[in-house]
Amino acid sequence: xxxxxxxxxxxxxxxxxxxxxxxxxxxxxxxxxxxxxxxxxxxxxxxxxxxxxxxxxxxxxxxxxxxxxxxxxxxxxxxxxxxxxxxxxxxxxxxxxxxxxxxxxxxxxxxxxxxxxxxxxxxxxxxxxxxxxxxxxxxxxxxxxxxxxxxxxxxxxxxxxxxxxxxxxxxxxxxxxxxxxxxxxxxxxxxxxxxxxxxxxxxxxxxxxxxxxxxxxxxxxxxxxxxxxxxxxxxxxxxxxxxxxxxxxxxxxxxxxxxxxxxxxxxxxxxxxxxxxxxxxxxxxxxxxxxxxxxxxxxxxxxxxxxxxxxxxxxxxx
Ligand SMILES: Nc1ncnc2c1ncn2[C@@H]1O[C@H](COP(=O)(O)OP(=O)(O)O)[C@@H](O)[C@H]1O
Ligand SMILES: [Mg+2]
Numbered sequence: 001x002x003x004x005x006x007x008x009x010x011x012x013x014x015x016x017x018x019x020x021x022x023x024x025x026x027x028x029x030x031x032x033x034x035x036x037x038x039x040x041x042x043x044x045x046x047x048x049x050x051x052x053x054x055x056x057x058x059x060x061x062x063x064x065x066x067x068x069x070x071x072x073x074x075x076x077x078x079x080x081x082x083x084x085x086x087x088x089x090x091x092x093x094x095x096x097x098x099x100x101x102x103x104x105x106x107x108x109x110x111x112x113x114x115x116x117x118x119x120x121x122x123x124x125x126x127x128x129x130x131x132x133x134x135x136x137x138x139x140x141x142x143x144x145x146x147x148x149x150x151x152x153x154x155x156x157x158x159x160x161x162x163x164x165x166x167x168x169x170x171x172x173x174x175x176x177x178x179x180x181x182x183x184x185x186x187x188x189x190x191x192x193x194x195x196x197x198x199x200x201x202x203x204x205x206x207x208x209x210x211x212x213x214x215x216x217x218x219x220x221x222x223x224x225x226x227x228x229x230x231x232x233x234x235x236x237x238x239x240x241x242x243x244x245x246x247x248x249x250x251x252x253x254x255x256x257x258x259x260x261x262x263x264x265x266x267x268x269x270x271x272x273x274x275x276x277x278x279x280x281x282x283x284x285x286x287x288x289x290x291x292x293x294x295x296x297x298x299x300x301x302x303x304x305x306x307x308x309x310x311x312x313x314x315x316x317x318x
Pocket of ligand 2: 141142143166169171247248
């Protein structure tokens with residue numbers, strides 16, 4: 001399936017988690033998920049006011065036609081700057097950027113390479129938005145989303161924005177040891193809020209966090225509203241080196257993952273080896289079908305084709 005995959009089958013390296021999931025479930029959503037062939041590209045600009053009417057120059061008039069609008073500039077993230085306690089990361093089982101290379105980092109490097117390749121091949125803001133989801137709670141969505149964000153942020157010149165879209169059980173800020181009151185839901189609920197002003201800048205180079213924000217009874221409606229597309233366009237416009245990762249609630253328990261699937265180019269469906277049923281996987285896949293590229297990620301498995309342990313990843317419960 002991937003170059004890494006080919007190497008893996010020859011026994012030189014452990015298989016990527018994508019490939020393991022494929023083998024375990026015998027289905028490859030990248031092939032089976034309905035592709036949306038003609039999804040119109042998400043508009044690059046946020047239209048805050050109706051455009052001024054175009055006035056045709058009068059015949060003989062020397063007035064020149066207005067120049068085409070210039071490409072939108074990327075907004076700079078301008079929320080608070082925080083330092084992330086590296087010991088807190090270690091305790092939470094997350095990659096610590098300055099530590100020696102671990103098996104965990106190696107695993108997420110393999111995963112990020114595949115996602116980055118597809119993000120760059122797509123070359124649209126949509127392709128650079130990645131949803132991390134799973135059928136049920138506790139399957140490792142936040143664990144994978146946070147580790148993936150840290151691994152991606154290590155790429156030179158890449159900005160990674162991790163958005164906590166699980167407002168019912170927000171945990172991204174807590175995993176990083178951050179205090180956060182406002183975030184994604186506030187920006188969706190109030191059009192006067194500039195989303196970039198809520199993005200926390202961290203001392204991990206390239207890593208930015210948009211916390212979940214304030215929960216309300218109308219969260220599902222806010223996420224389903226047109227404002228979501230506007231906020232995401234604003235955060236991605238003019239920024240080809242920016243990746244957005246969404247940590248979401250379980251697909252089978254709440255609607256946000258299915259709604260957000262319309263706004264992303266790739267979805268990572270996290271499954272627990274030997275725990276997530278095939279039926280649950282297929283239901284989740286169906287719910288996320290607005291995204292044309294769903295990848296499986298097998299979490300917490302003992303599987304190792306070479307017979308040796310591969311870091312600590314997947315060794316939970318040993
Ligand atoms: N591969 C793994 N290795 C070690 N711990 C893991 C792994 N995957 C998940 N966990 C832990 O399991 C718990 C549940 O994972 P979490 O990411 O919060 O699930 P979800 O976001 O899907 O509800 C967390 O404490 C997390 O750190
Ligand atoms: Mg979670």
